[in-house]
Amino acid sequence: MTLHRPVLRAVGLTKRFGSVVANDDVSLDVAAGELHCLFGENGAGKSTLSAMLHGELQPDAGHIEVDGRRTDFRSPADAIAEGIGMVHQHFVLARALTVIENIVAGTSRSGWRLGLTEARERLSRLCGDLGIAIELDAPLWQLSVGEQQWVEILKALYLDARVLILDEPTAVLTPQESGKLFGMIGKMRDRGLAVVIVTHKLREVLQADTITVLRRGRKVGTLDGRDATVESLTRLMIGGDLASSPARSSNSPGRVAVQATGLMAKGSWGETIVDDVSLMVRSGEIFGIAGVAGNGQKPLLEMLAGIREPESGSLLIGDRQLEGLSAADFMRAGVGIIPEDRYAEGLVGPFSIAENIILGRHRSKDLCRGLFIAGDRVVAKAEEAMRRYSIAAPAINTPVSRLSGGNAQKVVLARELDQASVLLLANQPTRGLDIGVVATVHEELRRKRDEGVAVILVSEDIDDLFDLCDRIGVMFAGRIVGIVSPETTSRDIVGSMMVGRAPAGGATCA
Incomplete structure (x- = not known):
């Protein structure tokens, strides 16, 4: 397909959090009608870069251009006003409201009253154009996780997004829904919409027109999707080849x-x-x-x-x-359980890594002396977990809310696999x-x-x-x-x- 002029440009974006450099001099162009993929390991800086492109974070250096104009986003509202929409991996929706209320409430189109008649007509057209079947008056809590994803996408398009950033959009979708999403993305591209997708799934990465690979906060390569291979992407992402998967075990199940x-x-x-x-x-x-x-x-x-x-x-x-x-x-x-939603069901965000490692086991004999928790045993257990699972964090007292999704999942794994x-x-x-x-x-x-x-x-x-x-x-x-x-x-x-x-x-x- 023929790509159009860049509608969104990042020029030398750098973002620091204390001594940690999350993004280091990252530049990229996103063209109208393009599917542009941000690819990299957890902690590579993809979420930070996306947050700057959507105005949730402000860069310490570099700048953003929209349609060739330098633009300083001070908030997501500034980005939305410029036509930059974003669908987060962890949805920003109100469970008690209906689908249409979630889409319209708080937008510039709602005014002092929601005006649902006009919104309903507009959303019905959007649903028809994209092939989305969803009940606009259904309470959000009745929807499956996949259907909630459609609500987030509809909200961004309802606000006239010209660039749509999708953070791990298929993480909550079935194979059939994922196929439907990419069909929708194809229709968006045909209408000139630019789509930026953050994904870890190589099968999806290879569908992109352009692929930008990040490693440790820096851009290590930009590839034309037609030339990319699994091997080339893996080498760029991790700086080497991924070890091959072991063969299926020949052990016979027991009792x-x-x-x-x-x-x-x-x-x-x-x-x-x-x-x-x-x-x-x-x-x-x-x-x-x-x-x-x-x-x-x-x-x-x-x-x-x-x-x-x-x-x-x-x-x-x-x-x-x-x-x-x-x-x-x-x-x-x-019995141990790794729950579906690591943040809502598996972790306590304000608690430290060490505190989350011992959740539910704080009364076990190996962690207590008499009636009291033995602090040195907890420290030893948490430090062992960080080493064994390569949890990237400054220390065991780091709140898990500050961890990337992959590192947060490793905390859950460390606790439940031990249990x-x-x-x-x-x-x-x-x-x-x-x-x-x-x-x-x-x-x-x-x-x-x-x-x-x-x-x-x-x-x-x-x-x-x-x-x-x-x-x-x-x-x-x-x-x-x-x-x-x-x-x-x-x-x-x-x-x-x-x-x-x-x-x-x-x-x-x-």
């Missing part, structure tokens, strides 16, 4: 570690969200669960972790019957992570499997499931509709099962 029978759960309105689910997982096995978001995966894992009490059914973990008992009882039985001696539950553990951290997560999940722990992995990334799992169960409408072997089943079959379409001849059970 039954998890036996769930007839588990049922109900939602906020009394509707059935987990419907008569039975499964068996052995020690030394990774059992995957595939499914579109909102089909019962999360409440199923919550029941397996003791966070949610089942309406009916039985649950045996190890040699203990646990249904109806507390989450603390599940922890004592050797899980019988069963590890992992819900979207690689969401929003770069390929280096993904490789670390994969390595640790395999290690737990090889130690004889049963691992249940929930992921909307089919590649994760096929790379890691011994068996894959597919959930649809709260039920497990089939269990397949990744060695004898295609990704297309699993994708069809995820949306309720049974493959011809049925799935091969494993």
Whole structure:
């Protein structure tokens, strides 16, 4: 395709936080009608650069140009006024409001009253143009995570964005939704919109027209998407070649570690969200669960972790019957859980790395002397975790709210992998992570499997499931509709099962 003139230009942007240089003399051009990808490891400076382009941060050196004019953004409002929109990885939405209220409230178009009639007409046209099916009057809390992503995109376009910055936009989307998003991006480009996408997924990076690679805050290369390869991008990103993935383990699974029978759960309105689910997982096995978001995966894992009490059914973990008992009882039985949302469910932002490492274990004998927490033991445990998982932070007393997404996830991993001696539950553990951290997560999940722990992995990334799992169960409408072997089943079959379409001849059970 033919690209147009640059609509957005960064010239020598530098940003420091104390002694840390987050961006160092970074320049790039974004053209109208272009898909421009920012690529790099967590902590490479992508989020800081995006924040400066959207006015959330001001550079210490360098400047930004829009349509060839130097522009000083003092706030996101300044950027929005210039047509720069942004969709954050962690959504900025009000759960109590409806879709249309979230889009219109607080905008310059709302005035002293929302004026929803005009907004509804405009949004309906946008939805039609982009192929988005969403109920504008639905409360946000009723929407799946993927649908909330559409709301964020609609809000930016409603505000006449000419440049749309998408931070990890497919981290919360299924393969089908991801394909739909890139179809939408194609339509935006055809209309002359510039799209900047921050992603760690190489399959998506390779769809870009231009790729800017960052490493340790500096731009290390700009590639034409037509010339880029997985190998060239990996070398630029990490400064070398990524170690190859180990072959699938030939170890035979051991005794039954998890036996769930007839588990049922109900939602906020009394509707059935987990419907008569039975499964068996052995020690030394990774059992995957595939499914579109909102089909019962999360409440199923919550029941397996003791966070949610089942309406009916039985649950045996190890040699203990646990249904109806507390989450603390599940922890004592050797269950660890990596939650779907690391910030909302896995970490306490203002708490330090050390405090988050011992969450839920602060009464354990190995961390206490009598009735009191032994500070030296906590320090030793936290420092060991930082070394083992390469957590990039100044010190163990750093609040986790200051960590990048990848380093925050490593804190959760360090705690829960240490906790899980019988069963590890992992819900979207690689969401929003770069390929280096993904490789670390994969390595640790395999290690737990090889130690004889049963691992249940929930992921909307089919590649994760096929790379890691011994068996894959597919959930649809709260039920497990089939269990397949990744060695004898295609990704297309699993994708069809995820949306309720049974493959011809049925799935091969494993």
